[in-house]
Amino acid sequence: MSANDRREFLIKLGTGAGVCALAAQGVASLRSLVPNVSYDAPTTVKLGPVADFSDGLKFLADERLFIFRDGNTFHAVSAVCTHLGCTVRAEALSRPETATVGGAPLRLSHQFSCPCHGSHYSGDGTNLSGPAPKPLAWFRLSVATDDGQLVVDLADEVERDFRLTV
Ligand code: FES
Incomplete structure (x- = not known):
C-alpha cells in the first residue's frame, strides 16, 4: 500500500x-x-366499595365526577363543564322525575349549573342554555373483580343508555 x-x-x-x-x-x-x-394520571380509578354509595348522588371532587345510584343501577356523569372546563354544581330538583334517557328510564334528581359563565344542564347532562356546546360526558363504570370496588374509566366515554347494574 x-x-x-x-x-x-x-x-x-x-x-x-x-x-x-x-x-x-x-x-x-x-x-x-x-x-x-x-406521569399522566391513570384513567381507571377505584372509587370505593359499592356499599359506600347510597341511593342518589355522590360528588367525587378528585375525579370531578357525579355518581348516581338508583337501587342496583349506577351511572357516572362528568362535572367538567363542556364550555371551558369549570366544575359544574348539582342542584337538587324540587320534584325528582323519571325520564327516558338513551331509551331506558332514568331517575333524575338533580340538574347542573356552571358557576363560571352560567351554562345549565338537565339531570342527564344535556346542555340546555348558556355557552356550553355539548352535554356533560358519561363515563363507563364497572366493579373490580379483585375487591368489589366501583371503578370508573375516565378515558371511556359512553352513550346515555349506559347503566351499570350490580
Ligand atoms: S366554563 Fe362553564 S359555562 Fe363557561
Missing part, C-alpha cells in the same frame, strides 16, 4: 467514524425527548 493509498484510507476511516459519532449523538438527542416514565 502506497503512502497516498494509506492517507486516503485513513481519511475515509476518519470521515466514517465522524459520521457514525454524529449519528449516535443525533439518536441520543432524539431519545432524550421521549420520557422513560409517564
